[in-house]
Amino acid sequence: MNVSINGLHKAFENRVRLGIMSALAVNEKLDFNALKEFLDVTDGNLASHIKNLEKAEFIVVEKTFIDKKPNTKYSMTAAGKKAFEDHLNVLEQIIKSQK
């Protein structure tokens, strides 16, 4: 249900979600503001895509406090990493097969 016919994961069809996963693939942890800056999106938009990925259990949220201010950090789960790698492999296959 989550995977479309060609093997590409539905969660990665969106540009913002793909961007979040790409950034978290090379960064152990990133906070909300860092993601927002990299992706150039609004707070609400980013929050909804994060929630979506969280629901799919591709990313986890870690809430801490720095000087009594909430600091939320996101990181990729093992499942998220695998799904992302599979997605890259499928993209590679598709491009290769069409050449």
Added chain:
Amino acid sequence: MNKEQDHINNIAEIRSMMERSSKFLSLSGLAGVMAGIYALAGAYFAYSAFGFSPDQIHYSVPELNSIILIAVSVLVLAIGTAVILSARNAKGKEEKAWNTTSRRLLVNVSVPLFTGGILILMLLSNGLTGLAAPFTLIFYGLTLYNAGSFTFNDVKSLGLIQIVLGLLGAYFIEYSLVCWALGFGVAHIVYGLYIHFRYER
């Protein structure tokens, strides 16, 4: 809709995001050129005005404080120029200069740089003045090599050049100031121009 083009765009976007989120790519090449010019001026000034030309490890010069002042001025000017020009670069790309990537670059640069700085002050206070120039090259080279993982990869090879010049200078102390001028001056200018023409235009 062209599906294949979509996939290629997707991959390009993934690559770009991975790079943008892990490396600080607004580092200014022109700042490298300026740093090289400051360094050459500083080396010339130390040599001509204060007769600084160490020929052995134990070397004393009457105006050591003035020479340290020149070295610190070169450092402050170079860092200041790098910060200002890189911030301008980042602004041009509509990115914040102070973000996750620049912070990470700075933290990773600080550790070898401060270690070297403190060690060199200790050497100077013990009269081992001849080692100061080669040691700044070696520690600066290690710093750049480390920094290459957090900004343009090319910075790594500049680091290796500085390390080689530093080692040569440490062995042939009489050429240490020449090595220093080559490393901090000439190599900076050449690399700065390379970075500028490759990435900033």
